[in-house]
Amino acid sequence: MSEGRIDLVLPSDADPLVVQDRPAAPAPPPLDVILSGKELTAVRALGAVDLDGLLRIAPRRYVVPGPLARIADITAGEEISAVVTVRDVRDRPMRARRGSLLLVTVEDSSGPLTLTFFLARGHLVEYHRRFLRPGVRILVSGTAGEHRGEPQIVHPDYVVLDDGPTIDEAMRPVPVYPLRGKTTQKTMRAAFATALEHADVLTPVVPETVLRSQGLPPLAEALRLLHAPREEADAQRGLAHLRFEEAFVLQAIFAQRRAADDLTPAPALTAAGPLQIRLRERLPFTLTAGQEQVTEQIAERIARDRPTSVLLEGDVGSGKTVLALLAMLRAVDSGHQAALLAPTEVLAEQHHRTITELLGELGRAGRLDGVPEATSVRLLTGSQRTADRRRTLLDVVSGEAGLVIGTHALLTEGVEFSSLGLVVIDEQHRFGVDHRRALRRRGADGSSPHVIVMTATPIPRSAALAIVGDLDVLTLTEMPARRAGTESFLVPERLPAWEDRMWRRVAEEVRTGRQAFVVCPRIIDGEAADGAGQGAGGAGGEGAGGQTEGADPPRGVEQTLERLAADPRLAGLRLGMLHGRMSTEDKQEAMRAMSGGELDVLVATTVIEVGVDVPNASAMVICDAERFGISQLHQLRGRVGRGEHPGIVFLATTAPPESEAAEHLRAIAATRDGFELARLDLERRGVGDLVGTRQSGLHATLRHLDMLADTDVVDAARQQAARVVEHDPDLDAHPGLARAVADRLRDADPDVERT
Template identity: 60%
Template sequence: MARRQESARGSMPLKELLISKESKAMASFGVRDLDTMLRFAPRRYVVPAPLRSLREIHQGEEVSAIVEVESVHDRAMRSRYGFLLEVSVTDGTESLPLTFFLTKQRQVDWHRGRLPIGALILVRGTVGYDDYRKALQLTHPDYEPVEDTDEGRAWAQRPRPVYPLKQNIAQGTMRSATEKGLEYAGSLSRTVPEEVITRRGLPSLEEAVRLVHVPLTTEDTRRGMAHLRYEEAFILQSVFAQRRAQDERTPAPVLSADGPLQGLFDERLPFELTAGQREIGDELAARIAHGHPTSALLQGDVGSGKTVVALRAMLRAVDSGHQAALLAPTEVLAEQHHRTLTTLLGELARAGQLDAHPEATRVRLLTGSQRTSRRRETLLDVTSGQAGIVVGTHALLTESVGFASLGLVVIDEQHRFGVDHRRRLRAKGPSGQSPHVIVMTATPIPRTAALATVGDLDVLTLRESPGRRAGVTSFVVHEKLPAWEQRMWQRAAEEIAAGRQVFVVCARIDEDEADAPAPPLLDEDGTERTPALEPARGVHQSALRIAERPELAGARIGILHGRLSAEEKQHVMKQMVDGEIDLLVSTTVIEVGVDVPNASVMIVLDAERFGVSQLHQLRGRVGRAEHPGIAFFDTSAVVGQEHSQHLQRIADAADGFELAELDLRRRGAGDLVGEEQSGLQRTLKHLDVLRDSRAIEQAREDAFAVVASDPELTAHPALAGAIEDRLRDADPDVERS
């Protein structure tokens, strides 16, 4: 508690510093103390127009001028309620009227008090024209006292901060509040150690907040923001560093055995492992052989062979006398993984059966919709340890599932699981030990983004493809160009005629439901906006319309969505795999993991409603064998407009890393240490994980060094308090994001 109090010295309540109007304005943004207010940066800055002589100005121009007040007159307006205040000013060469239309006498008095005759002021505004007097004027200009000196002129040209506003809050109120707070900048909590600030050439915190809120030049704003961005990166990397240090103190099963299952599996593989698969496999093997939990992100594009790499690690766990669990986000994907693993392992997965290999283990599937008898049988194998590998959905997280000795957890498509899910699964390790964790994703993260978003995971990347796939070509199809759409369906019919299969994906199940929300778009200033979209099509209605298309006459059409029972889903997918369905209309339930090698066409209807990673995953469902794949992103967007351009960028980018950067800019990085999985502005106030890559890497180096020398941060109470604040809304034991 003493540490928390010491770290909060700069957290003066704003009610003690500001007038009521100012403190309420700040509170509307959740800003209630000095530390938070002075780190609440402007959204942007307005740079005044160059100082001009009044002789040089023209109608419609932005003007800044240093002038002297010549006269002030006011009168009640005849044609409408209120008062007209006219102020004549001069710069010694020309005079210009300033006009104010005011509703209350006290407003008139306020302006008169600030504009006495002879006062020198800086005036800024847009030059207008008075039709009655046939003369130029400034209506409701900004003005402030100024000195006609070099210093005064520099002050007149300073960038003006523009803060975000809410209803009934004036920009002047936000500026006034912040400027008052700067008087107490010396009492702010200094999160980053002074020696680090000096080494990195950053301004002190006190200087930085002054540069941010009252800069004299644009360069001042950059220098001030550099400190705030670095500080944010430093706090985030300190969280990751503490987690890494905690791992070093936590015991984990030692998975160091070299066989026999691993060798037998490699022998029966029908293909050669790539150099990348072997390299990453060896690196994982070295990591899980340690007695402390490994947390690794195994990332690779669609088709890079991540599942085989993960399976080899799981077999090492079984060879070492422990169990491995593979957690999938949907039952369809869990069932697909179970089929894939048992097919790859063959007799090595059939322990207890007559045709099993003597060294075989059991691979069990556990889902929420399993029949009671099958579930009971699976749970018995899991509890007794007979099942070396368990594949499942969220059902694996329930308290009723107890492992004999869980040594390794593999999580597929990590963005589908909340951090709480992962924490609960890690808690199922044997006798106080924490299992090793491998997180797989087919939506790769650029290196610098990974340092910021999963900084406590070791990132392992598969960049090469095994080369057993024909690949996919993507096209954007605009419904407003009927010939394009007709050709899309003709192309699908041609593939079916050639004996191949087609997926059609819809954004929702039924069209009479509430419209699905569009993926968020971020403006340049970080605000979120949702453009209007035409209603999305549903699975049921689309299947009926497709059946009526002459190009697809005679095609065998099936449907698949989340409301079907587990048995119905399994039956439909079996029909698709067995070639009994030519065209499957589905929701995104097929987004990940579904493997139908004969499928060659993916049509995504209302493609503008899907995220970048979703579209990339969906097109990865075709072209998985020797037949080239074709992906059509069908959209109602206008050709060349925003949605159309965005889809075209996705279609043009075959590399998952390029798409990941595009997705990161569009959706944001997520809550980096808490529960949220997307939405950059929910977590990062100043830092941009792509723009600020150098600051992130430097902060990582410095934070890990500080935590290594002082794991409990006893000598750094302000940093400990900042970390506590950062984790306030998240579980302190939260698993890696």
């Protein structure tokens, strides 16, 4: 075989690979070699560091000349183009404002047309006069108008045809690029035109046969269609290549991760009892048909001898925790341990309390009130007392603790498991991929535990395949009949009657024997969003929400508690508070008092966002609701209406009733479906960093692919990437794809695990 690059090609009609011998292509020239200094500054401002990156920046839009028309046929208001000759050019000072009025009379065989320019600076007059000289032939485009009964175009676009482009070339769409600083479109277009001359030396990312199977043009042709289209459809064909390429790189990363998992042993969790059977007997309810189906699907997957990665998604209150507990008990029944990772101490403690109560005597191994087959449930958090932490670590490493529940503390080096068979991660959006895969290394004897990640922020399945493509998505779509559910209402606090009725309604709920939550975006009034109170997950934590323009300063828990204590409408009610700066003991006591019915109203930050279960809570007021995200509001309102009493949620806002923020809140209040809200959230905030740790910001991750609109593209890329990686796991024969994968991972997070 001769020297040069070897491309591994997947033929379209068969699976066996054909190895083709091709000469190595020349390296793309550096940008500072081919571009002028001004052009280089312009493209660097867009973030382009090399030719690959530059040519993958798509125009924001295209200026498309209107259809060719004769001047005599022009109708006011139409977008038109006309081939005309300059007859006369005149300018004079404007009467009402500074600057000059430039009037250019042009004509074709059917009659005259006036081109009018309002120019604030004198040099602009000279600029246009340089091109618009009597006798010059031009193509003029713009919106036709009328002045004193004569046709006119104000500030038209024009191209000089004499010794220049042909009419066909001048009628092509003109790209409009994003600009930074004082860069002009002329400079940016010149930079892209120069770069485009070198498109043929770029190394393709997507294999040629894959492109053919999708009906997509090769890379160099796609870039020419994108930056120099003959018609609008060309630009769309060029963009389709980049859209598929983006999906293909992501899916190649996920396929590599799945391939790596397939080479790693995992404990086969096959036992069907006894703990699982005993728990079902203890449950005060019967699983729904949908829950039973998902339970069987999980059991089938974790029974394999290779590590399974499952995303269990379902709306707030759909019963994910019980299904996860059944899976964890399957691990214990099979002779292994299971760990549950929660994003906050409050949620970890809530899970520990809930699971301990659900298990009863099944979780009291070694105690007189435990059953012979019982296991032990241990809690591990960063703020535990040293003695408690040491005892928990010993039980974990010895295997005495079958179930371990904790926060990020489970990821620290000092935590060693005897035989970890299953990891459950609650609220996947609070953890990055590296967190999830770090737990993969906690298995014994080189094995890797199975992983289930749960989220109550559901997303459409097609988007999930792209966002978490290395996970097998299982969805709970039913809601248990035992849940009463909630109703939500927008309360404009600038209307005193509405605000008054809200608090009186909360008092009514409490005085009938029920409880209420009041949620604030801050710990202290007016505190900055990035204050010390910010919880895990950044925007999802206690510092959530930014400053809304025109709104009052954000309210804090401490001052709100004082105001409510002095409010005669709530006289006699037992009030408490909960936020992230409180000590562990105080947080535990606040939650114990709320769960035990010793508090009527708990004023809290978003530490109660997930996992908190107080079935008697039926009312919630979310202060400054416009400062919270869609998913966050849905999570919060899921804390009420969890028992037999229906819940009522007030989205209180000081935003003006006609404002965009208020309209946004009305849409949320009117929608109960978490999947629909998640779709809205995905459109509004983006899908986050798909392969790294960041969990928001679509444009930081994707330039061309739309996860909601391009579902067919994602599905096709997933299938094709799986085939390529199956035959070439390390992408040795696909250098362009290998480089794109490495760049994508590096851009996501320099510390993210490479597989």
